[in-house]
Amino acid sequence: MTDDATTTDDGTTSESTVSDDVAQKLVVTGTPGTGKTTATEQLAGDTDAEIIHLNDAIREFGLYSERDAERDSLVTDLDAVREHLGEWRGILESHLAHHVDADRVVVLRCEPSELETRLRDRGDTAAKARENAESEALDVVLSEAVDQHGAEAVYEIDTTDREPSEVAVEIAAVRNGDREPDAGGVDFTGYLVG
Helix, strand or coil: CEEEEEECCCCCEEEEEECCCCCCEEEEEECCCCCHHHHHHHHHCCCCCCEEEHHHHHHHCCCEEEEECCCCEEEECHHHHHHHHCCCCEEEECCCHHHCCCCEEEEEECCHHHHHHHHHHCCCCHHHHHHHHHHHHCCHHHHHHHHHHCHHHEEEEECCCCCHHHHHHHHHHHHCCCCCCCCCCCCCCHHHHC
């Protein structure tokens, strides 16, 4: 935090506190269905940072190498993504965003049974929903984020039974440097044995 003294028109001094710790490049990632898009859309009106929905850019700019017919998904070309983004600034949202250089990484988490329900409700097949729920229980995205950025730059937020506006407030706290890193604080491994 930096305290800056400002002299007003009447000659008095007022102090304002400005955070030097605002992340210029914040990634919001997580297994599909954890609430990344919804939470970052909640942030859009409360921040001057550009919100970049990476999955939209991948489709719009052809940043993929092929289509996986079995999973009905695109195989993203991460080198093309990095080149397209260049020296980006703002809030980057996607289940792949943690593969990009960032100051801080928020990993949204969700209890796997709830995640499976969310995915089925939005039209995913039972197999795809189950695969993503198992990925969530195994901490796949979290592990990749920690491997890529180090535990000191990773922040978990559990979105289970939470309103997107609450999640957005926590994301803003991470961006503003008002929260400590906490990779590994969420544990859903019980889903795998239950």
